[in-house]
Amino acid sequence: MTTLLMIGTRKGLFLARSYDRLSWSLDGPHFATNAVYAAAIDPRPAVGGGLPRLLAGADSEHWGPSVFRSDDFGASWQETEGGAIRFPTDTGEALVRTWQLRPAGADQPGRVWAGVEPAALFRSDDGGETFSLVESLWDHPHRERWMPGGGGLCLHTVMPHATDPDRMLVGVSAAGVYRTDDGGASWEASNTGIDAWHDPNPHPEFGQCVHKFDGQRDRPDQLFLQNHGGVYRSDDFGATWTAIGETLPADFGFPVAAHPHRAGTAYVYPLVKDAHRMPPEDRSRIYRTTDAGESWQPLADGLPQQHSYVSVLRDALCTDDADPAGVYFGTRSGEVFASADEGASWTSIVRHLPDVLVVRAAQLP
Amino acid sequence: MTPADAAVHLRVPASLRTYAGGSSGVDVDLTELGDRRTIGGLLDHLAVTHPDLERRIRDEQRRLRRHVNLFLGNDNVRDLSEQDTPLAAGVEVAVMPAVSGG
Numbered sequence: 001m002t003t004l005l006m007i008g009t010r011k012g013l014f015l016a017r018s019y020d021r022l023s024w025s026l027d028g029p030h031f032a033t034n035a036v037y038a039a040a041i042d043p044r045p046a047v048g049g050g051l052p053r054l055l056a057g058a059d060s061e062h063w064g065p066s067v068f069r070s071d072d073f074g075a076s077w078q079e080t081e082g083g084a085i086r087f088p089t090d091t092g093e094a095l096v097r098t099w100q101l102r103p104a105g106a107d108q109p110g111r112v113w114a115g116v117e118p119a120a121l122f123r124s125d126d127g128g129e130t131f132s133l134v135e136s137l138w139d140h141p142h143r144e145r146w147m148p149g150g151g152g153l154c155l156h157t158v159m160p161h162a163t164d165p166d167r168m169l170v171g172v173s174a175a176g177v178y179r180t181d182d183g184g185a186s187w188e189a190s191n192t193g194i195d196a197w198h199d200p201n202p203h204p205e206f207g208q209c210v211h212k213f214d215g216q217r218d219r220p221d222q223l224f225l226q227n228h229g230g231v232y233r234s235d236d237f238g239a240t241w242t243a244i245g246e247t248l249p250a251d252f253g254f255p256v257a258a259h260p261h262r263a264g265t266a267y268v269y270p271l272v273k274d275a276h277r278m279p280p281e282d283r284s285r286i287y288r289t290t291d292a293g294e295s296w297q298p299l300a301d302g303l304p305q306q307h308s309y310v311s312v313l314r315d316a317l318c319t320d321d322a323d324p325a326g327v328y329f330g331t332r333s334g335e336v337f338a339s340a341d342e343g344a345s346w347t348s349i350v351r352h353l354p355d356v357l358v359v360r361a362a363q364l365p
Numbered sequence: 366m367t368p369a370d371a372a373v374h375l376r377v378p379a380s381l382r383t384y385a386g387g388s389s390g391v392d393v394d395l396t397e398l399g400d401r402r403t404i405g406g407l408l409d410h411l412a413v414t415h416p417d418l419e420r421r422i423r424d425e426q427r428r429l430r431r432h433v434n435l436f437l438g439n440d441n442v443r444d445l446s447e448q449d450t451p452l453a454a455g456v457e458v459a460v461m462p463a464v465s466g467g
Binding site: 060061062063064079081083086087093094095 | 380381416417420421422424425426428430432433462463465
């Protein structure tokens with residue numbers, strides 16, 4: 001079985017393939033010079049004509065952003081007329097970038113969510129060919145007071161509930177987590193328990209600088225979240241959050257990835273906060289919890305253990321859907337590491353790429 | 366007046382030729398623009414005939430993209446009247462990517 005790894009970088013998309021997750025072949029760049037912040041592998045056969053569909057958000061600094069799709073594993077790409085995501089005229093806004101492309105569950109064939117900048121949620125019901133603005137979130141009274149993070153005012157995370165299509169969370173920098181329980185008809189801030197160290201009120205209703213959150217299918221209400229400062233877990237699908245980062249060497253960072261099918265297991269890449277933003281002790285280590293954040297274990301076998309100053313962006317850490325799970329991350333200095341044994345050991349599979357912005361992996365049929 | 370004399374030639378860089386039918390440019394007869402013989406009228410016309418080209422020049426609010434320049438002869442239309450800049454028969458409008466990026 002082939003594992004496909006999509007690697008979105010600041011100057012294009014690369015595709016890595018492996019039969020054993022140890023040796024890899026690489027092709028690309030696709031969309032050369034375009035920044036690829038969003039990538040997705042949609043496994044639902046109803047979407048891609050029987051094959052998984054690849055989606056990529058490619059942003060040309062000159063010619064603007066577009067969403068592309070491929071139904072032949074990247075051999076060819078199609079672009080929807082109009083570029084797929086466009087703000088309605090009456091908003092007065094124009095798309096800056098697609099930050100997130102997220103296929104919904106198997107019970108919603110064709111539905112794909114897109115998180116974009118300026119912060120907004122778009123929905124597709126045709127597999128990512130066309131999108132429409134989710135106006136209920138756009139019209140939220142908080143939106144005019146949302147403040148941009150360093151990456152811009154972006155909706156960077158979309159997390160549909162694994163079993164209940166009416167429930168979904170989104171993450172906005174730096175507004176925090178928002179939640180719907182009625183299929184997107186209404187939204188409320190969902191940041192209870194998450195600190196806002198940069199705010200005079202440490203527990204505001206919204207305004208948290210949430211960097212990323214992720215969950216797994218076997219316990220869909222359990223989520224892990226990397227905040228600007230602090231790592232958190234929720235056991236009620238984001239209604240409340242509990243700090244779990246106290247025993248990490250640093251609780252700052254950008255990405256977090258949940259194990260695809262083992263509840264309680266998640267991965268982070270700690271950085272020394274806040275003005276330093278490089279790995280503790282200048283050693284690159286993924287930290288893994290297998291007990292829902294009670295404890296964390298450093299995973300360093302195969303990773304640079306001296307003079308390592310690399311950082312990992314919010315979407316540049318992921319797992320595949322295999323058992324044992326593969327874990328992958330790409331660095332801002334253009335190197336991608338892969339683990340075929342759930343993080344116990346790592347192999348550098350490619351170096352000298354442009355800055356890695358996003359990785360996504362899946363086994364192909 | 367010959368048909369060529371009545372046209373505006375929109376010249377595009379190599380990276381946009383895919384969206385101009387593989388050509389280095391698009392000729393638009395001024396009469397097609399009605400009473401909007403301006404840069405904006407030309408781009409509105411392009412939005413109908415070559416939408417994938419037009420949206421690479423303007424965003425969905427019909428604003429010129431920040432890192433795209435349009436030159437009428439030697440003049441950047443931003444130094445003229447931008448999209449209200451009038452067009453005369455026989456002129457060339459060049460689409461140029463700004464010098465930017467890393």
